[in-house]
Amino acid sequence: MKRYLPFVILALLAVVPLVGLNSYLMHILILFVMWSVIGMSWNLLGGYCGQVSFGHAAFFGVGAYTAGIFYAKTGLSAWWGLPLSIVAVALFALVIGFIVLRLRGPYFALATLAMGEVLRVTAENLTNLTGGDVGIMIRERTWVEKIWYYYIILAVAAITFYLVKIVVQSRLGYYFVAIREDQDAAESLGINTTLYKTIALSLSAVITGLAGAFYTNYMGYIDPKVVFALHDISIITIMVVMVGGVATFWGPVIGSIIMILMSEVIRSIPMLGSAHQTFFGMLLIIIIIFLPNGIAGDFKKLKRLIRTGRTT
Amino acid sequence: MTAPQIEVLLQTLIAGFLLGGLYALIGIGMTLIMGVMKIINLAHGELMMVSMYIAYWLFTLFGLDPYLSVFIAAPVMFLIGVGLQKFLITPVLKVDSILPENQVILTVGIAMVLSNLAMLFFTSDYRSTPVSYATSAWYLSDHWKGSPIELSLSIPWTVSFVFAVAITAGLWFFLTKTDTGKSVRATSQDFQAALIMGVDVDRMRMLTFGLGSALVGAAGCLFIPIYYLYPSMGGQFTLIAFVVTIIGGLGSTAGAIIGGIILSIFESMTATYLGMGWAPVDRFVVFVAALIFLPAGIVSLARKRRLGK
Numbered sequence: 018m019k020r021y022l023p024f025v026i027l028a029l030l031a032v033v034p035l036v037g038l039n040s041y042l043m044h045i046l047i048l049f050v051m052w053s054v055i056g057m058s059w060n061l062l063g064g065y066c067g068q069v070s071f072g073h074a075a076f077f078g079v080g081a082y083t084a085g086i087f088y089a090k091t092g093l094s095a096w097w098g099l100p101l102s103i104v105a106v107a108l109f110a111l112v113i114g115f116i117v118l119r120l121r122g123p124y125f126a127l128a129t130l131a132m133g134e135v136l137r138v139t140a141e142n143l144t145n146l147t148g149g150d151v152g153i154m155i156r157e158r159t160w161v162e163k164i165w166y167y168y169i170i171l172a173v174a175a176i177t178f179y180l181v182k183i184v185v186q187s188r189l190g191y192y193f194v195a196i197r198e199d200q201d202a203a204e205s206l207g208i209n210t211t212l213y214k215t216i217a218l219s220l221s222a223v224i225t226g227l228a229g230a231f232y233t234n235y236m237g238y239i240d241p242k243v244v245f246a247l248h249d250i251s252i253i254t255i256m257v258v259m260v261g262g263v264a265t266f267w268g269p270v271i272g273s274i275i276m277i278l279m280s281e282v283i284r285s286i287p288m289l290g291s292a293h294q295t296f297f298g299m300l301l302i303i304i305i306i307f308l309p310n311g312i313a314g315d316f317k318k319l320k321r322l323i324r325t326g327r328t329t
Numbered sequence: 330m331t332a333p334q335i336e337v338l339l340q341t342l343i344a345g346f347l348l349g350g351l352y353a354l355i356g357i358g359m360t361l362i363m364g365v366m367k368i369i370n371l372a373h374g375e376l377m378m379v380s381m382y383i384a385y386w387l388f389t390l391f392g393l394d395p396y397l398s399v400f401i402a403a404p405v406m407f408l409i410g411v412g413l414q415k416f417l418i419t420p421v422l423k424v425d426s427i428l429p430e431n432q433v434i435l436t437v438g439i440a441m442v443l444s445n446l447a448m449l450f451f452t453s454d455y456r457s458t459p460v461s462y463a464t465s466a467w468y469l470s471d472h473w474k475g476s477p478i479e480l481s482l483s484i485p486w487t488v489s490f491v492f493a494v495a496i497t498a499g500l501w502f503f504l505t506k507t508d509t510g511k512s513v514r515a516t517s518q519d520f521q522a523a524l525i526m527g528v529d530v531d532r533m534r535m536l537t538f539g540l541g542s543a544l545v546g547a548a549g550c551l552f553i554p555i556y557y558l559y560p561s562m563g564g565q566f567t568l569i570a571f572v573v574t575i576i577g578g579l580g581s582t583a584g585a586i587i588g589g590i591i592l593s594i595f596e597s598m599t600a601t602y603l604g605m606g607w608a609p610v611d612r613f614v615v616f617v618a619a620l621i622f623l624p625a626g627i628v629s630l631a632r633k634r635r636l637g638k
Binding site: 063064067069071116119120122123124126127128130131132134135138139141142197247248252255259263264291292293294295297298299301302305306309310314 | 368369371417420421424425426427428429430431433434435437438439440441442444445446448449564565568571572575604606607609610612613616617620621624
C-alpha cells in the first residue's frame with residue numbers, strides 16, 4: 018500500500034479539478050502544489066543535507082526574472098523561461114554556492130538571507146534590465162482557464178517528488194545525511210563535502226527557480242518585492258518544511274496544505290488580515306518547541322500526545 | 330582633488346565614523362550573545378525596533394528626551410531579553426531535533442511576531458522624534474576662521490556617538506573587572522569548563538541575552554534622534570549587526586567596535602559616491618570579502634602578530 022501511495026495521491030490530485038472547482042479554489046490548489054514543490058526542494062538542501070537556507074527567495078526570484086526578462090526583451094512566450102531558468106539558476110547557484118558553502122550552520126543561514134536581500138535591492142536598482150519597482154507584466158495570458166496551469170505545476174511536483182526520492186535513496190542521499198549529521202566525520206570518511214553540498218544546493222535551487230518561472234507565467238506579474246520577499250517567500254519556505262516535517266517525503270506537502278489554508282483563513286477574517294505574520298511566527302515557535310521535527314517527522318509523538326489527551 | 334571634493338570626502342568619513350559608534354553598539358550586543366550561546370539572534374534588529382518605539386512613546390507622551398530614555402528603555406529591554414531566553418530559547422536548547430539550527434529559526438519566529446505586532450499596534454507609518462536640536466550642528470569655520478574647507482558636525486550624531494562610546498566603556502569595565510563579567514567571558518570561552526569552576530551557566534546565558542538586548546535597546550534610543558522608525562526596520566539592522574560581528578571576529582568585543590566603524594565608513598562612502606539604494610548591497614560585499622580574506626575577523630590579525638613576537 019505504502020508503495021502506491023504517491024501514485025494514488027497524484028491520481029487524486031489530477032482528478033480533483035475535473036469536479037468543476039471555481040477559479041478561487043483552483044488558485045488555492047495551484048498555490049498548494051507550487052509551495053509543495055518549493056518545500057520539497059528546500060527539504061533536499063535543508064532537511065537532508067542540513068544546510069538551512071534563509072534565502073530561497075533568491076532562487077525563486079532568479080527563476081521568475083529569467084522568464085520575465087526573456088519575455089520583456091525578446092517578446093517570445095514566457096514559457097521559454099522554464100527551461101531557461103534551469104540554466105540560469107544552476108549557474109547562479111554555482112556562483113553563490115562557491116561563496117556561501119564555505120560557511121556552516123547559522124553562518125550559512127545568514128549568508129543566504131543576505132543573498133536574498135541583496136538580490137532584491139539589485140533588482141530594484143537595475144531598472145533597465147528588471148524594470149525596477151515597476152516590475153514586469155506578462156500581457157498575453159496563455160490560458161484563461163486555470164486548469165492547465167494546475168496540470169503543469171502538478172507535473173513539476175510529481176517529477177520533483179520522484180527526483181527527491183531517487184536522490185535521497187541513492188548514495189548521494191546518504192552522503193547528504195552524513196554531511197548533515199557531522200560534516201567533519203563525513204569529510205574524514207572521504208566524502209568530498211564541498212562537492213556534495215554544491216550538488217544539493219544546485220538541485221534545490223534549480224527546482225525552486227523552476228517554480229519561480231512558473232509563478233511568472235501563472236501570475237503574469239512580478240516585481241522585486243514580491244519574488245525576492247524575505248518573509249513571504251524565504252521564511253514561508255522554511256515554515257512549510259518545518260511545520261510539515263524536516264527530512265520526510267510528505268512533510269513539505271503536509272506543511273504546504275497547512276500553510277496555504279492557514280494564510281487563506283487568516284486573510285478572510287476581517288480584523289486579523291494583516292496579522293498573519295504574528296500567527297505564522299507563533300506557529301513556528303510552537304512547532305519548534307513542541308514538534309521540532311514537524312508533523313510528519315514527529316507523527317508518533319503527536320499521536321501519543323493526542324491519545325494521552327483523550328485518556329486524561 | 331579640488332577643495333570641494335576633499336570636503337565631501339572628509340564629511341563622508343566623519344559621518345561614517347560617527348555612525349560607526351552606533352553600529353559597534355549593535356554589533357557588541359550580537360557578538361556577546363553569539364559568543365556565550367553560540368546562536369545567532371535573528372531578532373536582534375527587531376529588539377532594537379521595540380526599544381525605539383519605547384523611546385518614541387516616551388518622547389511623544391511625556392516629552393522625555395530620547396537620550397534620557399536610554400535609562401528606561403535599556404532596563405526594559407534587559408528584562409525582555411531575559412524573558413525570551415528563559416521561556417523560549419532555553420526550552421528549545423533541551424529538545425532533540427534533526428536540524429541544529431532550530432534556535433536560529435526560533436529567533437526568526439520571534440522577529441516575525443515582534444515586527445508584525447508593532448505594525449498592528451502602531452501602524453506602518455514612518456515616525457521620528459522631532460527633537461529641537463535635530464538639525465543643529467557645529468561648523469569648523471566658527472572655530473577656525475581661516476579654514477580652507479568647511480566641515481560640519483551634527484550635534485545629535487555626535488551626542489549619540491559619545492553615548493555609544495560611554496556605554497561601550499562601561500561594558501568593557503563590567504566584562505573585565507567584575508566577577509559576573511568574568512563569569513560571562515568564561516562561559517563564552519568554554520561553558521563546560523566554566524560549569525566545573527562553579528559558574529551558573531544557565532544564569533549567565535540569561536544575563537547575556539538580557540545584556541545583549543539592553544545594548545541594542547540603548548542603540549535604538551541613540552538612533553531615534555537621527556533616524557526614523559517603522560515596524561519592518563529590524564531586518565536590515567540584524568544584518569548590520571551580523572556583518573559587524575563577522576568583520577570583527579565572532580565573540581570579540583573589540584573586533585565589533587572596529588568592525589562597526591569599518592562597515593559604517595564603507596557604507597557612507599557608497600551612499601555618497603554610488604547612491605543610497607546600493608548600501609545594502611555593499612553590506613554583502615563587505616561581508617563576503619571579510620569571509621574570504623579574513624574569516625576569523627580583525628581580531629585574528631592582532632593575535633597573529635602577538636604570536637609572531
